Amino acid sequence: MSDPRPAPQYGEYATPEEVAALRGTVADPPAAPAPTPAPVARTSGASGAPRGSTLRRMDRPLTIALIAFGVLNLIQYAGPLLDFEYFLEVATQGTFADAIDFGDAARIGGVVLFVVCLGLLLASSAIAVLRLRRGRLAFWVPLVAGAFSVLAWVAVLVVIVLQTPGAVATSGF
Template sequence: MWDVLLTSTLLFFGVVDVISTFGTVSDLGPALREGLEAQGAGTFSSDAIAADAGAVANIVRVVVLLITIVFALLQIQRRRIAFWIPLVGATIAGITLVVAVFIAVLSDPGFIAYVENMQPQ
């Protein structure tokens, strides 16, 4: 019974996370601009790349969530331990989001110029 409760709670957190961050992830440009400016790392200007990276991240995150739900429910139906499945799904979704942000930031000429200026001459 504890596994069903824990698995259901983790799946619920996954659904809430994907729904609540969908808009921000789909439009990463303003969030990255705000974050980089707050760090003093120049201005972010690659909104198109950020939007593409965010769209791909959202698609992958939704697909991973759906697959996670299906596999977790199958494990519960078979009366097997299933709490690890949402944890794996969250890890994959998190890595996807981090990669999308890295791609967007490392594609920005302003950030690259900032990094190059930080290196000792």
């Protein structure tokens, strides 16, 4: 049992025959080697982050849902925006602003607001789709467009109130 090779050191691997010889037992015949599984390729997005992360998985459906919400919101408000004077009169009925007669400023403001919201929707949809195709996060694009839409509403309403004679005096400002 004299083996010219040195015994395996700590951390080195020994064959089953070498282990059996060191233990003094008879080694079983070597079994056929088990097939090794093929290495699984790691799928990753364009930015290198794992594709399975929660934010990456939810980005596409969330972006599509936000764009769909914007489309439905614009469809819902298209009529009132294109007849904004009537919309404001109905909205202020029964309030201190009931006596205010919104005129041309409201008509023009409604059309401007519709065009701004439509432009924001189209631009944010195009940018979001482009970012989705490149594998980048895109859910924030419709959110930013929605924030700009809210700012546009506030700005247009302020301009309408300031352009309407008697609106500021009636409101008590």
